[in-house]
Amino acid sequence: MNPVLVSICLLVCSNVFMTFAWYAHLKELNGKPWLLAAVLSWGVALFEYLLQVPANRIGYQTLNIGQLKIMQEVIALSIFVPFAFFYMKEPLKLDYLWAALCIMGAVFFIFREKLFS
Numbered sequence: 515m516n517p518v519l520v521s522i523c524l525l526v527c528s529n530v531f532m533t534f535a536w537y538a539h540l541k542e543l544n545g546k547p548w549l550l551a552a553v554l555s556w557g558v559a560l561f562e563y564l565l566q567v568p569a570n571r572i573g574y575q576t577l578n579i580g581q582l583k584i585m586q587e588v589i590a591l592s593i594f595v596p597f598a599f600f601y602m603k604e605p606l607k608l609d610y611l612w613a614a615l616c617i618m619g620a621v622f623f624i625f626r627e628k629l630f631s
Contacts, residue, residue: 521573524565525586529593531562541602584624588617 535558539551573582591614598604622629 517572517575518577521569521577521582522585522589524569524572525589526593528562528565528569529586529589531558531565532590533593533597535559535562537597537602580624581628584617584620588621591617 535555538558539555543551543554570582573585577585591610595606595610595614599606
């Protein structure tokens, strides 16, 4: 299977865990001590790392470190926006669109060598 595709799939799953580890405690554990939230978040983040580390190792077979990072940022925003809207009940803002456009510019610059060679 294509290493980039495998890396993308693993990073998508990894980012779901990462987003919940980083932000779900703000909704679910808001009244609890921060230490409890940190320990529970760390437990969720363990699954993120179990997917993220192999994703980066596999992706690094064909992508450079900058490409891996920008790819991760695209995936992170793609996971975060629906999470913020559906789970955290935050309103959608045009700022998400502007951020996505900026990241698409980063994608162009970091991948242009692969796109135009």
